[in-house]
Amino acid sequence: xxxxxEEQSMLKDQASAWVVExxxxxxxxxxxxxGVETAFIPTCWQxxxxxxxxxxxxxxxxxxSDLGYLTFGVVxxxxxxxxxxxxxxxxxxxxxxxxxxxxxxxxxxSLLPKIVDGxxxxxxxxxxxxxxxxxxxxxxxxxxxxxxxxNGTKTLVVEGMSATTLVVAARTANGIxxxxxxxxxxxxxxxxxxxxxxxxxxxxxxxxxxIPASAVLGTVDxxxxxxxxxxxxxxxxxxxEMLGTAAQAFDLTLDYLKTRExxxxxxxxxxxxxxxxxxxxxxMELTRSCMEAALQAIDAKAENVPxxxxxxxxxxxxxxxxxxxxxxxxxxxxxxxxxxxxxxxxKRARVAEHLFGNQAFHRERYATLLGF
Amino acid sequence: xxxxxxxxxxxxxxxxxxxxxxxxxxxxxxxxxEGESVAALGDDLTxxxxxxxxxxxxxPTWPREYGGAGLSHPQVKVLNQEMEKVGAFNPIPMMAGMxxxxxxxxxxEYGTEDQKLKHLPGIxxxxxxxxxxxxxxxxxxxxxxxxxxxxxxxxxxxxNGQKVWTSGAxxxxxxxxxxxxxxKAKKRDGISFVMLPMDQSGVETRPIKxxxxxxxxxxxxxxxxxxxxxxxLGKLNDGWSVVKRLxxxxxxxxxxxxxxxxxxPVPLQEMAKKYVGTNADGTLADVDLRVRLAxxxxxxxxxxxxxxxxxxEARGNVEVSAAASILKNSATHVAQTKSELTMEIMGAQGxxxxxxxxxxxxxxxxxxxxxxxxMSIYGGSFEVxxxxxxxxxxxxxxxxxxx
Numbered sequence: 001x002x003x004x005x006e007e008q009s010m011l012k013d014q015a016s017a018w019v020v021e022x023x024x025x026x027x028x029x030x031x032x033x034x035g036v037e038t039a040f041i042p043t044c045w046q047x048x049x050x051x052x053x054x055x056x057x058x059x060x061x062x063x064x065s066d067l068g069y070l071t072f073g074v075v076x077x078x079x080x081x082x083x084x085x086x087x088x089x090x091x092x093x094x095x096x097x098x099x100x101x102x103x104x105x106x107x108x109x110s111l112l113p114k115i116v117d118g119x120x121x122x123x124x125x126x127x128x129x130x131x132x133x134x135x136x137x138x139x140x141x142x143x144x145x146x147x148x149x150x151n152g153t154k155t156l157v158v159e160g161m162s163a164t165t166l167v168v169a170a171r172t173a174n175g176i177x178x179x180x181x182x183x184x185x186x187x188x189x190x191x192x193x194x195x196x197x198x199x200x201x202x203x204x205x206x207x208x209x210x211i212p213a214s215a216v217l218g219t220v221d222x223x224x225x226x227x228x229x230x231x232x233x234x235x236x237x238x239x240x241e242m243l244g245t246a247a248q249a250f251d252l253t254l255d256y257l258k259t260r261e262x263x264x265x266x267x268x269x270x271x272x273x274x275x276x277x278x279x280x281x282x283x284m285e286l287t288r289s290c291m292e293a294a295l296q297a298i299d300a301k302a303e304n305v306p307x308x309x310x311x312x313x314x315x316x317x318x319x320x321x322x323x324x325x326x327x328x329x330x331x332x333x334x335x336x337x338x339x340x341x342x343x344x345x346x347k348r349a350r351v352a353e354h355l356f357g358n359q360a361f362h363r364e365r366y367a368t369l370l371g372f
Numbered sequence: 373x374x375x376x377x378x379x380x381x382x383x384x385x386x387x388x389x390x391x392x393x394x395x396x397x398x399x400x401x402x403x404x405x406e407g408e409s410v411a412a413l414g415d416d417l418t419x420x421x422x423x424x425x426x427x428x429x430x431x432p433t434w435p436r437e438y439g440g441a442g443l444s445h446p447q448v449k450v451l452n453q454e455m456e457k458v459g460a461f462n463p464i465p466m467m468a469g470m471x472x473x474x475x476x477x478x479x480x481e482y483g484t485e486d487q488k489l490k491h492l493p494g495i496x497x498x499x500x501x502x503x504x505x506x507x508x509x510x511x512x513x514x515x516x517x518x519x520x521x522x523x524x525x526x527x528x529x530x531x532n533g534q535k536v537w538t539s540g541a542x543x544x545x546x547x548x549x550x551x552x553x554x555x556k557a558k559k560r561d562g563i564s565f566v567m568l569p570m571d572q573s574g575v576e577t578r579p580i581k582x583x584x585x586x587x588x589x590x591x592x593x594x595x596x597x598x599x600x601x602x603x604x605l606g607k608l609n610d611g612w613s614v615v616k617r618l619x620x621x622x623x624x625x626x627x628x629x630x631x632x633x634x635x636x637p638v639p640l641q642e643m644a645k646k647y648v649g650t651n652a653d654g655t656l657a658d659v660d661l662r663v664r665l666a667x668x669x670x671x672x673x674x675x676x677x678x679x680x681x682x683x684x685e686a687r688g689n690v691e692v693s694a695a696a697s698i699l700k701n702s703a704t705h706v707a708q709t710k711s712e713l714t715m716e717i718m719g720a721q722g723x724x725x726x727x728x729x730x731x732x733x734x735x736x737x738x739x740x741x742x743x744x745x746x747m748s749i750y751g752g753s754f755e756v757x758x759x760x761x762x763x764x765x766x767x768x769x770x771x772x773x774x775x
Contacts, residue, residue: 002681002684002685003684003685254766254768257768258767258768265769266769268762268768268769269768269769269770271759273768274758274759274762274763274766274768275755275758275759275762277761277762277766277768278757278758278759278761278762278765278766279758281698281761281765281766282698282701282702282761285678285695285698286671286674286675286677286678286698286702287674288678288681289674289677289678289680289681290670290673290674290677292681293677293680293681311670311673311674314670315670315674360663363663363666363667363670364663364666366666366669366670367641367655367656367662367663367665367666368655370641370666370669371641371654372641372644372645372650372654372655372656372662372665
């Protein structure tokens with residue numbers, strides 16, 4: 001872990017204790033089995049709001065604590081360990097980032113306090129096809145007499161069913177424009193997606209959705225840069241959650257290596273497995289450095305935020321991919337059973353890898369950013 | 373974060389000292405392990421080494437009484453930054469062989485006061501080069517099976533046996549050697565660490581030619597070589613704990629966490645553009661190479677960030693740690709991949725052995741590629757580091773090392 005401040009250490013301990021007691025993997029299993037449409041447990045979400053986690057990025061004047069992205073990452077990592085499902089990431093990290101980066105004072109005033117108190121759940125609607133391709137989005141916003149009319153479809157919108165406000169990236173006459181749109185606006189149809197990881201997603205269709213000019217977040221046609229900045233923050237934040245998931249998978253595996261006996265000794269005494277564990281641990285340490293450095297770069301407003309976020313999402317994705325496979329492999333038959341939790345980690349891994357750009361997307365982006 | 377006033381005062385005085393004392397002719401230069409470049413840089417290097425040594429900046433964290441400057445780690449970081457700015461480098465760690473990085477820190481920890489006063493100043497000034505007699509023909513990864521004997525002869529030990537891979541043995545003045553002092557004890561319990569001068573009739577060295585051509589490695593033969601008992605480091609038959617610590621220092625020195633080196637290499641992506649060409653949109657013409665190059669640059673960045681993170685977590689209190697095994701393997705992976713990519717990027721120009729048809733950069737990269745194969749072997753092989761990680765960090769049971 002980075003050299004944490006006292007405040008960050010306290011939050012880490014708080015999040016770690018809370019998630020193990022209040023929102024362990026067992027709760028996630030119950031949630032999955034119950035098929036609840038929001039795909040999170042409302043009381044757990046309320047606890048997160050009560051603990052102030054929804055305000056970690058929000059300035060004090062809007063009711064938050066303004067502790068920054070690394071601090072948010074510290075919390076998300078702990079939640080990722082137990083696969084805790086909630087709109088915290090979609091709303092308080094991605095949504096709040098969108099408002100903070102592109103919002104007017106008025107929009108900040110109207111949205112941020114509600115993100116903090118949980119009365120609004122924001123989410124970013126960006127993807128439209130099978131792959132993350134923010135540069136190629138097609139959803140159109142045509143200028144009208146008093147605003148814009150939106151037509152098109154967004155796919156795999158994170159917490160799309162529970163969101164109250166959508167941050168929509170749309171193509172306008174001369175570029176990209178961001179809009180804040182009430183999720184229940186006339187013309188919007190939301191379709192729940194049942195994904196591998198049992199979390200909340202929706203496809204959102206826009207059919208002649210009329211919105212006022214005041215719904216523009218930022219400047220008309222100038223939204224591409226803001227969108228990139230929002231996506232970078234989403235990637236760095238999700239990477240923190242993903243590393244928590246991977247770290248828990250590692251811990252479960254290491255524990256199994258020390259307790260499972262075959263051929264009269266614990267299987268961790270076989271060098272083939274000892275070296276595999278050493279390799280995974282080495283990857284985890286290197287990956288952690290990237291994950292934390294990206295969040296620190298955002299907090300420091302560094303110039304290399306885009307590179308660092310691509311690095312983080314890619315390296316964490318690679319590690320989670322390998323770790324989730326090894327979690328199953330090293331546990332053997334028990335790892336294949338639904339009764340055991342390993343499958344949850346594997347399933348979550350693949351969806352999280354895909355979200356906001358998979359490893360291939362970010363390797364490409366990294367090369368482009370470095371000018372080759 | 374703003375710097376403390378104490379540190380910024382130090383920065384100012386270091387910068388002033390450097391502008392007065394660092395010879396401009398040496399800017400951007402460096403010295404290699406082989407020692408040949410030392411001669412090429414001539415009198416300016418001699419003068420620069422002496423001035424650095426007088427400041428105690430050859431081994432800046434060591435106490436003043438032993439030739440250091442007693443600097444804190446944050447101060448050393450500042451010093452390195454100021455040296456980078458003017459293209460300066462510290463030649464002393466290279467000129468002292470294994471002295472600054474490995475022998476010195478171990479003597480600081482295990483040595484008697486007399487030993488510290490006798491050996492450390494010569495290392496810190498770069499005047500005495502040290503080699504290490506550890507590996508033997510039949511004791512490589514299984515170092516504790518070594519058989520070089522040291523027999524008790526009153527005030528002295530008499531050494532007989534053969535060491536191998538003794539870096540710079542042919543140009544060193546002193547050697548730290550691991551020897552068997554009790555042949556009846558279990559293999560790790562009968563070993564001692566002695567220090568002996570190389571300039572004596574009982575010591576013979578033969579350089580080993582490697583796949584990369586000339587090399588700094590030697591075979592070293594002890595034929596009734598003499599080590600004074602006062603140069604026994606640590607307790608008799610406790611050499612294994614001394615060498616374990618010494619090897620931790622070695623791994624630390626091989627983690628890629630280097631000081632200022634002066635010379636700035638060409639970024640690999642720029643080299644790739646030159647040799648491979650680009651598409652109209654500026655991307656590399658070879659798409660497969662482009663992806664692998666991106667992966668490598670990410671790995672390299674991750675390695676650098678990890679060194680920084682581990683330093684930050686230690687809050688400036690840099691101790692050798694178990695993390696050194698992780699960093700050594702990572703540094704090796706990054707460096708070997710870089711060499712392979714460089715070779716691939718250069719194509720046929722990267723496959724020359726000698727001759728005017730190839731640039732010195734091209735020929736150098738071939739030798740570096742070949743020499744780099746040693747990185748995952750020396751200092752505890754890649755596999756030995758993985759044993760250390762699985763046993764010492766992860767707490768998995770030991771299976772491979774008996775006795």
